[in-house]
Amino acid sequence: MSQNTVANKTKVEHSVHRDDIGAKTGMWLFLFTELLLFVGLILVYVVFRANYSHEFHEAAGHLNVKIGVINTLILVTSSLTIVISLAKMQRGNVETASDYLWITIGIGALFLMNKFVEWFEKISHDYYPGSAYLKTLPNGESIFYSLYYSLTGLHALHVIIGMTIMAFIIKQISDGKITPDNHVKLENNALYWHLVDVIWIILLPLFYLTN
Amino acid sequence: MVESNLINSYLGNANSSGLKSWIFSTDHKRIGLLYLYCMMAFFIVAMLLGVLMRLELLQPGEQFISAKTYNQTFTLHGVIMIFLFIVPGIPAAIGNFVLPLQLGAEDVAFPRLNLLSWWIYIFGAILALTSLFGGGGFADTGWTFYAPYSINTDTNVSLAVLAAFVLGFSSILTGINFITTIHRLRAKGMGFFRMPLFVWGLYATGWIQIIATPVVGITLLLIFLERTLGLGFFDPTMGGDPVLYQHLFWIYSHPVVYVMILPAMGVISEILPAFARRTIFGYKAIAMSSMAIAIVGYLVWGHHMFTVGMSDTARWIFSLLTFLVAVPTGIKVFNWVATLYKGSIQLAAPMLLALLFIFEFSIGGLTGLVNGALSTDIHIHDTSFIVGHFHYTIFGGAGIGLMAAMHYWFPKIFGRMYSEKSAKTAIGLIFVGFNTLYFPMLIMGILGMPRRYHDYLPEYQPYHMVSTIGSWILVLGITIMIWNLVRSARKGEPAPDNPWGATTLEWKTPSPPPQLNFDYTPEVQTGPYDFSEILSKDANKKKQ
Numbered sequence: 144m145s146q147n148t149v150a151n152k153t154k155v156e157h158s159v160h161r162d163d164i165g166a167k168t169g170m171w172l173f174l175f176t177e178l179l180l181f182v183g184l185i186l187v188y189v190v191f192r193a194n195y196s197h198e199f200h201e202a203a204g205h206l207n208v209k210i211g212v213i214n215t216l217i218l219v220t221s222s223l224t225i226v227i228s229l230a231k232m233q234r235g236n237v238e239t240a241s242d243y244l245w246i247t248i249g250i251g252a253l254f255l256m257n258k259f260v261e262w263f264e265k266i267s268h269d270y271y272p273g274s275a276y277l278k279t280l281p282n283g284e285s286i287f288y289s290l291y292y293s294l295t296g297l298h299a300l301h302v303i304i305g306m307t308i309m310a311f312i313i314k315q316i317s318d319g320k321i322t323p324d325n326h327v328k329l330e331n332n333a334l335y336w337h338l339v340d341v342i343w344i345i346l347l348p349l350f351y352l353t354n
Numbered sequence: 355m356v357e358s359n360l361i362n363s364y365l366g367n368a369n370s371s372g373l374k375s376w377i378f379s380t381d382h383k384r385i386g387l388l389y390l391y392c393m394m395a396f397f398i399v400a401m402l403l404g405v406l407m408r409l410e411l412l413q414p415g416e417q418f419i420s421a422k423t424y425n426q427t428f429t430l431h432g433v434i435m436i437f438l439f440i441v442p443g444i445p446a447a448i449g450n451f452v453l454p455l456q457l458g459a460e461d462v463a464f465p466r467l468n469l470l471s472w473w474i475y476i477f478g479a480i481l482a483l484t485s486l487f488g489g490g491g492f493a494d495t496g497w498t499f500y501a502p503y504s505i506n507t508d509t510n511v512s513l514a515v516l517a518a519f520v521l522g523f524s525s526i527l528t529g530i531n532f533i534t535t536i537h538r539l540r541a542k543g544m545g546f547f548r549m550p551l552f553v554w555g556l557y558a559t560g561w562i563q564i565i566a567t568p569v570v571g572i573t574l575l576l577i578f579l580e581r582t583l584g585l586g587f588f589d590p591t592m593g594g595d596p597v598l599y600q601h602l603f604w605i606y607s608h609p610v611v612y613v614m615i616l617p618a619m620g621v622i623s624e625i626l627p628a629f630a631r632r633t634i635f636g637y638k639a640i641a642m643s644s645m646a647i648a649i650v651g652y653l654v655w656g657h658h659m660f661t662v663g664m665s666d667t668a669r670w671i672f673s674l675l676t677f678l679v680a681v682p683t684g685i686k687v688f689n690w691v692a693t694l695y696k697g698s699i700q701l702a703a704p705m706l707l708a709l710l711f712i713f714e715f716s717i718g719g720l721t722g723l724v725n726g727a728l729s730t731d732i733h734i735h736d737t738s739f740i741v742g743h744f745h746y747t748i749f750g751g752a753g754i755g756l757m758a759a760m761h762y763w764f765p766k767i768f769g770r771m772y773s774e775k776s777a778k779t780a781i782g783l784i785f786v787g788f789n790t791l792y793f794p795m796l797i798m799g800i801l802g803m804p805r806r807y808h809d810y811l812p813e814y815q816p817y818h819m820v821s822t823i824g825s826w827i828l829v830l831g832i833t834i835m836i837w838n839l840v841r842s843a844r845k846g847e848p849a850p851d852n853p854w855g856a857t858t859l860e861w862k863t864p865s866p867p868p869q870l871n872f873d874y875t876p877e878v879q880t881g882p883y884d885f886s887e888i889l890s891k892d893a894n895k896k897k898q
Binding site for chain 2: 176281289
């Protein structure tokens with residue numbers, strides 16, 4: 144017989160199966176697939192950048208490098224605070240861990256505010272897909288702004304999702320479901336937030352530093 | 355004994371048999387069946403749409419549906435068959451049921467995520483159905499949603515692509531779940547090279563789902579945004595590039611045909627040893643060829659686009675890679691045939707379906723090489739040859755593979771046997787009907803019959819007529835098969851734990867399995883297809 148079997152458990156108890164490595168494996172696979180979602184759009188960027196390199200150069204000149212760099216600093220800081228939260232949790236400091244998650248949410252909100260201000264400023268100057276002004280410019284510049292809005296928009300959506308998950312994690316910490324012995328959810332949340340961070344670091348040079 | 359199995363099994367007793375206990379169940383076996391029932395319902399709808407198209411094509415000229423309705427019909431047929439039936443297909447329905455059992459696990463790694471995948475699938479299905487009734491009617495673009503027509507048409511493309519995006523998300527979550535399960539929940543002693551080959555098929559499939567699906571997800575989302583916001587990526591009047599859409603679409607949609615076929619190949623690799631009483635020939639070669647198909651299959655998408663005006667270099671590289679991807683498939687077919695050599699073959703229903711798979715899929719694979727060659731592809735591009743080839747691979751491969759899986763694991767799933775006689779009648783009709791339906795398409799295509807046309811020149815009529823008659827025979831066969839299985843699920847003879855004399859772990863637990871799959875902790879000491887004990891049992895029976 145090929146797969147010999149040993150009858151050593153007479154009755155199987157129904158227990159919730161806990162596997163932290165499994166949970167992290169799943170998260171890494173999810174991050175991989177998320178990354179590829181962005182890669183699809185970045186592929187579109189690469190093709191049009193090759194076709195319209197001059198127009199992209201022109202259009203990127205209208206973006207404010209300062210806002211882009213400030214937002215990068217903001218997001219990198221938030222990656223630091225969520226790691227501190229995880230470290231506090233691992234050292235048994237549950238309250239502080241929760242506080243640092245609140246701080247991370249706050250910094251995330253700051254990032255979004257900055258982003259929205261930038262978008263609205265651009266839109267009020269008639270820089271949006273299909274606007275009358277963009278139609279007077281060469282095709283490549285209009286495509287640049289389409290890419291700008293779809294990539295930063297998709298990224299902002301991920302920031303919002305990451306913040307929402309943090310809110311759930313805070314709730315679970317206060318309910319005692321996430322403890323220093325069982326904090327894989329917090330760790331996965333931090334992994335996700337780092338992905339959001341990394342993607343922004345890719346987007347910054349693609350749009351702001353092209354000029 | 356058997357009756358008590360039924361009561362204690364996952365199928366449940368009185369207090370766990372209501373609708374809620376199914377649609378909110380995190381039991382992988384119940385979720386597998388939920389998928390199976392939904393998929394079957396969608397399959398029947400899409401099959402009837404196919405019959406409708408064949409009826410329209412019985413004679414040249416318009417019979418009873420207009421050109422636009424015809425376009426919508428083949429789009430709906432394609433969208434349902436691809437996104438709602440064959441992509442979730444074997445992994446979500448059969449894989450969900452069998453994977454943890456074959457690994458000796460209690461469930462998948464993330465049972466709640468598994469249930470969520472099913473709900474997302476249902477949500478996507480509802481979106482797709484809603485788009486039928488929304489303004490403009492269902493999309494008339496074909497399931498490929500090629501730009502720029504998909505951006506300009508006033509049919510309801512937006513909802514349809516959104517539905518496909520949602521369904522893709524469900525597929526990704528299933529892939530993540532299965533890969534994690536395979537890495538983390540194998541029974542003690544089961545190394546990667548002691549896993550059953552069906553598990554290997556699901557493993558390779560999971561990777562394709564994770565790597566390829568997000569790309570089409572974002573592409574379809576872009577079609578949606580093009581229609582609502584006018585981004586201009588695929589619109590030439592705004593400096594966009596429609597060919598770029600085709601690239602992005604096929605980067606996913608070619609690998610996804612391997613999502614459809616790899617699990618089916620895994621099923622065949624399970625059935626052949628069980629019914630030939632021989633260990634599989636070339637275990638490692640079959641396992642590794644699944645991975646090779648997954649990797650090389652990612653790099654061949656350009657062969658869908660030989661006529662759009664790519665550079666010659668790109669074309670011959672894509673063509674070369676297409677020929678390369680046929681090699682691992684060939685390896686599998688030779689190994690399967692070698693497994694049968696000197697085996698003690700029983701021609702039971704699952705075995706007949708497995709042989710049918712090899713026959714039809716070989717035709718599908720070889721006609722695929724005709725498409726992959728640059729010069730012949732120019733001749734047959736966009737003809738019904740492509741339609742014939744595609745149905746030989748996907749229906750003749752993945753579809754027949756699903757039928758084989760349903761017959762092979764039927765006793766395990768329901769704890770009952772189906773009628774062997776009805777099963778064989780159905781298989782005979784399916785064999786005749788299938789080839790009568792699709793072979794004329796290959797011939798017509800070479801003679802120049804375009805695909806997706808609702809009218810044609812009179813000279814093609816004999817082929818169309820034969821093809822339409824074939825569709826009737828095929829539908830009759832499928833009807834008998836479904837009737838047989840549905841009836842037997844409730845009224846069939848009780849099945850023993852291991853009716854086929856197979857060796858993998860799912861046959862070492864009661865039929866149907868108890869709620870937590872095993873009453874003991876499974877352990878594994880050798881590879882999955884060692885028949886020495888089964889054979890000595892067979893010999894003892896003969897002596898008596």
